[in-house]
Amino acid sequence: MSFANTGSQVQSVVPAPREQSGAAQRAAGLLGAVDRATEAFYSAVAELDTAAVRGPSLLPGWSRAHVITHVARNADALVNLLTWAKTGVEHQAYASRSDRDADIQEGSTRTLQLLRADLDSACLRFAAAAESTPASAWEAEVSQPSGGTILAHQVPWLRLRELLFHLVDLDVGVDFDSLPDEHVEDLLDGVVGQFAGKPDVPAVRVEVALPDGRQRVWELNTDGADNAAVVSGEASDVVGWLTGRHDGARLSGDRPKLPSWL
Numbered sequence: 001m002s003f004a005n006t007g008s009q010v011q012s013v014v015p016a017p018r019e020q021s022g023a024a025q026r027a028a029g030l031l032g033a034v035d036r037a038t039e040a041f042y043s044a045v046a047e048l049d050t051a052a053v054r055g056p057s058l059l060p061g062w063s064r065a066h067v068i069t070h071v072a073r074n075a076d077a078l079v080n081l082l083t084w085a086k087t088g089v090e091h092q093a094y095a096s097r098s099d100r101d102a103d104i105q106e107g108s109t110r111t112l113q114l115l116r117a118d119l120d121s122a123c124l125r126f127a128a129a130a131e132s133t134p135a136s137a138w139e140a141e142v143s144q145p146s147g148g149t150i151l152a153h154q155v156p157w158l159r160l161r162e163l164l165f166h167l168v169d170l171d172v173g174v175d176f177d178s179l180p181d182e183h184v185e186d187l188l189d190g191v192v193g194q195f196a197g198k199p200d201v202p203a204v205r206v207e208v209a210l211p212d213g214r215q216r217v218w219e220l221n222t223d224g225a226d227n228a229a230v231v232s233g234e235a236s237d238v239v240g241w242l243t244g245r246h247d248g249a250r251l252s253g254d255r256p257k258l259p260s261w262l
Contacts (some may be wrong), residue, residue, distance in 0.1 A: 011074045023153040024135040030156035032068035032131055033183065037163035041071065043120065044172050051113050058169045062108075067169050068115050069107030072102065072122035073089035074162045077145060078155050082129040085152035093102055093122060093145040145193075146262065161190060168245060176245070181211035184235045191242045194261045200210050202256040206242075207232035229256050 045068060073109045077093035077100075084091040094100040107118060138153040145158075164183065167174050176184070188208065195201045201221040205228045208216050222228045231238070232253035240246030241255065248255045 001157060011242055022186075023138040023151065026132070027130070027138045027153040027156050031161055033180070034130075034156055034160050036166070036180075037126075040174075041163050041167050041170075042119070043249045044167060044170050045116060046172065047172060048112065048170075049245050053112050053115065056171070058171050061179065063107040063171050065110070066104055066116055067166050068119055068193040069104050069110075071162060071166050072107065072119045073103050075159065076120035076211055078159050079125050079129040081110065081142045081155050082126075082137075082152065082242075083131050085137040085155075086133055088140070090181075092143065095243055130156065157186070161187065164173075165243065168240075176239045177234070179236070184239065185216070187239055188216075188218060188242075191239065191261050192220060195220050195242075195258075200259045202258070203228035204256060204258075205230045206238055208238050210235050229254050231255055 012016070044234070048064060053064050053068070055064055056062075057064050059067065062070075073094075080091040080093050081091075094095075105116070110118065138151070138154045141149050141151055142155070144150045144154075150158075154189055160183065164179050164187065168176060168179075179187075198221075203222045204220040205222060206216065206218045206220065207230065209232075210216055219228070231241075231248070231251050231253040233241075233248075237246060237248070237250045241251060242247035242258065
């Protein structure tokens with residue numbers, strides 16, 4: 001699966017770097033990665049036939065059609081956040097969790113042709129919203145879908161993370177070790193951050209070999225505990241285990257049972 005930029009119509013257009021604020025520059029760099037991840041997701045979906053799209057994904061209870069629909073609705077949710085940033089008028093990502101779930105369930109029943117058309121339209125809407133976001137708006141505060149306040153320049157990262165994780169979830173031969181190396185450490189930072197504050201997280205010290213050869217340690221709920229479990233391995237395997245996509249069989253150490261990271 002290639003993450004090369006193929007010149008698709010979903011490419012985002014941003015001002016030249018000299019015209020951008022720091023926030024706008026960060027957004028611009030991430031939007032290029034979003035374009036490449038979108039192309040990779042498109043390519044994976046293009047290989048699916050009607051039977052395959054009804055088959056199970058890596059997410060319990062979800063078919064590949066559910067995943068495709070979710071990725072489309074996520075694009076629209078993030079358009080809402082960019083609209084909020086541009087106008088100053090609150091636009092929550094989703095009207096409610098129940099509405100989000102109902103939209104995904106309804107969309108999952110569509111034909112393959114309609115699934116692809118819906119995905120394409122939603123991705124184009126996100127690209128257009130990002131293109132029309134002025135430099136100053138990337139510094140606006142908005143609320144992310146999982147809760148908490150972020151700055152608008154982080155919205156492209158939310159989109160990139162969604163595309164990368166759910167490309168793996170399609171279960172079409174793309175695993176975490178297929179993803180761009182430059183994003184793996186940020187993915188780990190985000191996943192570990194999601195565990196923070198959860199009362200049922202065991203004490204774990206995770207020792208990770210990053211793609212660039214560096215070693216880094218993340219700690220989950222250790223608080224200086226001497227009896228924390230120690231788990232070590234390659235970054236891609238650690239991401240898969242922490243997010244529940246893998247059983248962690250390729251990792252070293254005793255792996256405690258983890259709650260959902262989201």
